[in-house]
Amino acid sequence: MKMLMLAGLMSLGQLVQGVASPASRSLNSSILSYYPSPAPNGDGVLVVPGGGYQAVSLDYEGAQAQAWLNERGYHVWVLNYTVASTAPAPIYPVPQNQAAEAVNQIRALDSVKKLGIWGFSAGGHLSATTVTNPDVERNLDFAILAYPVITMDPSFTHSGSRTNLIGENPSIELQSSLSGENRVTNSTPPVFLFHTANDAAVPVKNSLVFAEALAKHGRKFSILILPDGPHGIALALDDPARTWTAELERFLKNLV
Numbered sequence: 001m002k003m004l005m006l007a008g009l010m011s012l013g014q015l016v017q018g019v020a021s022p023a024s025r026s027l028n029s030s031i032l033s034y035y036p037s038p039a040p041n042g043d044g045v046l047v048v049p050g051g052g053y054q055a056v057s058l059d060y061e062g063a064q065a066q067a068w069l070n071e072r073g074y075h076v077w078v079l080n081y082t083v084a085s086t087a088p089a090p091i092y093p094v095p096q097n098q099a100a101e102a103v104n105q106i107r108a109l110d111s112v113k114k115l116g117i118w119g120f121s122a123g124g125h126l127s128a129t130t131v132t133n134p135d136v137e138r139n140l141d142f143a144i145l146a147y148p149v150i151t152m153d154p155s156f157t158h159s160g161s162r163t164n165l166i167g168e169n170p171s172i173e174l175q176s177s178l179s180g181e182n183r184v185t186n187s188t189p190p191v192f193l194f195h196t197a198n199d200a201a202v203p204v205k206n207s208l209v210f211a212e213a214l215a216k217h218g219r220k221f222s223i224l225i226l227p228d229g230p231h232g233i234a235l236a237l238d239d240p241a242r243t244w245t246a247e248l249e250r251f252l253k254n255l256v
């Protein structure tokens with residue numbers, strides 16, 4: 001399995017070479033890796049694993065989402081963004097810039113019709129800030145946010161993620177502008193939210209306030225809250241009480 005995945009890994013750098021006038025600042029292939037689907041459905045997803053802005057869960061959340069998407073025909077790119085274990089913290093705005101560049105570079109390849117972003121936990125924060133980035137949102141058709149950190153409000157954020165991203169004493173303006181619930185507009189693309197009600201690391205309120213902001217702006221969204229489960233269950237494919245991909249699949253199939 002691992003060998004197959006490695007064999008399927010192709011650098012975006014290699015792909016971009018065949019495209020006229022590639023983006024001036026191409027992401028290094030150690031930051032953005034490409035996993036083509038063997039039976040493409042025409043669409044693609046940028047996967048953004050979690051890890052508290054301290055690490056990037058490539059082999060767990062990244063690998064599970066990539067395999068699930070490839071099986072369903074999606075071309076996949078996985079973002080190995082800068083975190084506090086690979087650069088001095090606070091790391092903002094580096095990961096936000098990398099995610100924006102990744103989306104815009106994938107679009108420049110012109111190889112997919114719909115393009116989504118799928119983030120987990122802190123990667124959900126990075127995905128939420130990206131899908132609400134005015135320079136990027138037109139290049140995204142949907143977002144999937146799995147047990148995401150949404151807010152930077154200290155009363156219900158994930159404090160490790162917040163400290164790694166913006167430090168312990170950010171300005172109120174920065175804290176507010178990087179809180180997903182304040183970033184939704186009348187043009188935010190459709191969003192699928194998943195959380196467990198008793199998530200002890202990232203309070204479910206994160207998903208609830210984002211859903212409330214989407215509703216306030218009349219945006220399309222789906223939200224699935226399951227009653228019980230720890231933080232970081234990824235796709236939970238082997239756990240009948242917690243797997244959530246059937247709801248996700250319905251959302252994806254009915255996107256318009």
Ligand SMILES: *[C@@H]1O[C@H](CO)[C@@H](O)[C@H](O)[C@H]1NC(C)=O
Nearest residue numbers: 011013014027028029030031
């Ligand atoms: C990517 O970055 C690494 C580390 O900085 C470097 O060793 C490698 O040569 C770079 N690869 C490309 C394709 O630029």
Ligand SMILES: *[C@@H]1O[C@H](CO)[C@@H](O)[C@H](O)[C@H]1NC(C)=O
Nearest residue numbers: 029030031056058080081086
């Ligand atoms: C992810 O990025 C880190 C930091 O640049 C690097 O050390 C690591 O090798 C990268 N992982 C992969 C799988 O490219």
